[in-house]
Amino acid sequence: MTEKLSSFPGGLVLDGQKRRSTQTPIRQMPLSKKLILPLQQHIGEASVPIVEVGDKVLKGQKIARAEGHVSVCLHAPSSGVIHAINEQPIPHPSGLSALCISIETDGEDRWIDHQGINDFTQLSEHELRQRIRIAGIVGLGGAGFPSFIKLNPGVQHHIDTLILNGVECEPYITCDDMLMREHANGILDGIEIMQYALQVKNTIIAIEDNKSEAISAIEQALTQRKLPNTRVVVVPTRYPAGSEKQLIQVLTGKQVPTGKLPIDLSIVCHNVGTSYAIGRAINHGEPLISRIVTVTGTDVKHAGNFEVLFGTPMDELLAFCDTKHQPGEPFILGGPMMGYNLSGVNLPVTKTANCILVGVDNAAPQSKPMPCIRCGECATACPVSLLPQQLYWHARAKDLEKTQEYNLFDCIECGCCSYVCPSKIPLVHYFRFAKTETMNQQQETLKADHARIRHDNRQDRQELEKKEKQERQRQRKAALAATKAAKEKEAAEQSDEVDNVENK
């Protein structure tokens, strides 16, 4: 039966360029001599090292613990020795460095003792979530949000629908497509666990209609497994159908309101790669230590998908795929629409690195942006119904308040507006800049508020101490005066007694 689907405004039909990286099965990237593991590979607080330089570690051994509520653990992707715990360049548009644990691998790739659970239904939902957290699992679709949190709706929410996102709408990226083709059963393992953890009634595995092999593989696995109330829904290929809110709109016709989350519509959405990782963690006891990475682009000779251990230097991966790329030259991390340019040597593959793109077909020559001609094309293309032209004016003028009035934070940075702009204005760059500036300002305001509160508290404390001191002094003086008065009284009484004796 064909599903009745809805749609979202705007969006684009793009040349997917997917064939380039789907002609060979997933290959294993050879073990690197050195693995560099940033402690911050997820949204939330960075993990905290529990190893020291010189320690020997085994594959899968926990090397950093979760810190705070929004955080997960980190594990050694292979056996070896802790070589350093220091600041290293990380794959981030800022080009900044961050604290990393480096492992010199010993080539043995020796696992720590580990085992899965035969029947996960013997565990409570809470125990399952804790295991998923300890296994270091985060959303592998790109955001890197700790998955155990999305499996905990809390008492105030009841989840009706679990959506598995296998849409992968951005051109060139095919890691989810290949995972669905080759590991359909592993993905269903994770789905079963999530269904149990969330106690959902209804599960949808959403796949774009340009992935016929993945659709067949998942449908076949579903037929064999007979998972109740679970079905594949094929959605039309249109960018950015894979963005969470747009996908929910396509599947359910419901819009997630501004400032709300899918959970407010009783929906939870997870990426298919995340589901696979959850299956490995619970059924096999394996923490998240690797992922599938697409390496593709016009300058890649052997494009494809690779299972890569976290911490593997991207340069080595690019060399393995025979690219024209030289260490230090720029490349794109992610896809051509939402990815960002990186350059630098020894940048490691992390949990959120889904694609490395070197060379884009029909890339527009870097032309200088022209003035806005107010054509409105950007607004037509925007899948969130924003007004990118107005946002652009205000972001350019650094009028951050106005950008908020135009719902800057609803922008999903899909890049549709920049793509269609005839004046070649890099609109999304302005929006990213305005968001960063706003967040920095908010941080500054928060810091200033904290400083003011600390200052006020200190003054109150000093005032109180002063008053207490004055009170103590007053009490001491009063006591002294009382003692003196008592002594004087006693002396006077004694003198009276003497007078009385003498007068007798």
Ligand code: SF4
């Ligand atoms: S598409 Fe470009 S030129 Fe047209 S209104 Fe938007 S910003 Fe201006």
Ligand code: SF4
């Ligand atoms: S980048 Fe933002 S403003 Fe531009 S089309 Fe996408 S959501 Fe709309």
